Amino acid sequence: MNEKMRKNAITQIEQKVMPIPECGCWIWPDDELLNIDSHENTTERIIYDVYNGALSENQEISHTCHLSCCMNPKHLSVEIKKH
Numbered sequence: 001m002n003e004k005m006r007k008n009a010i011t012q013i014e015q016k017v018m019p020i021p022e023c024g025c026w027i028w029p030d031d032e033l034l035n036i037d038s039h040e041n042t043t044e045r046i047i048y049d050v051y052n053g054a055l056s057e058n059q060e061i062s063h064t065c066h067l068s069c070c071m072n073p074k075h076l077s078v079e080i081k082k083h
Contacts, residue, residue: 001036001049009036009050017071025070047071048078 001009012034017026034043041049044061051073055061058081065075 001054005036006050009034009046012036013047013050013071019072023065024072025065025067025075026072027067028069028071043071044076047073048076052076 013026017028019026028043034041034046036046042061044063045055048055048061055078059078060081061076062079063070063075064077065072067075
């Protein structure tokens with residue numbers, strides 16, 4: 001993801017998430033996919049990519065806070081996909 005796409009993604013993310021200061025979660029209000037300059041993927045994968053770096057195909061996201069609607073990049077961790 002180039003820098004222009006990254007800045008566009010951050011703007012879209014910040015407009016849509018609802019931060020919960022008490023727990024640090026960033027609640028994503030719906031199941032809508034995040035589409036950044038025609039780069040569509042799951043919201044959590046794009047947010048992880050924007051803030052933490054790209055994932056490989058054999059990696060998946062888990063939520064350390066156990067809330068699937070949370071998109072705080074600090075609450076997203078990477079696991080190897082189980083086959």
